[in-house]
Amino acid sequence: MSTSVPASMAGAEYTAVIKQEGAWWIGWIEEVPGVNCQERTRDELIESLRLTLQEALRMNRQDARAAAGSDFVEVKIAV
Numbered sequence: 001m002s003t004s005v006p007a008s009m010a011g012a013e014y015t016a017v018i019k020q021e022g023a024w025w026i027g028w029i030e031e032v033p034g035v036n037c038q039e040r041t042r043d044e045l046i047e048s049l050r051l052t053l054q055e056a057l058r059m060n061r062q063d064a065r066a067a068a069g070s071d072f073v074e075v076k077i078a079v
Contacts, residue, residue, distance in 0.1 A: 014029050014030070014031050014032065014053060015029065015030040015031060016028070016029055016030075016046065016049050017029075017030055018042065018045060018046070018049075020042070023040065024038050024039070024040065025038070025039050025040070025041060025042050025044070025045040026038045026045070027045050027046075027049050028049075029049060029052075029053050032053060032056055032057070034056065035049065035052050035053050035056050036049075036052075037049050037052055
């Protein structure tokens with residue numbers, strides 16, 4: 001199972017909200033519900049958020065394509 005993000009998403013930026021709470025660092029990705037992590041160090045947290053975000057995007061992409069069936073078109077939308 002690949003955790004790589006499609007080339008069209010390479011370089012996309014997301015916003016992590018992070019904070020230290022006691023001995024733990026916790027964080028969320030603002031733009032993607034459900035992407036949240038907890039780690040012992042700030043660096044570990046940022047890496048964990050990055051990997052979790054990649055996996056969430058991959059799974060969301062697979063789910064969207066499966067729901068669309070075989071006759072669909074992908075359209076890029078800039079915000």
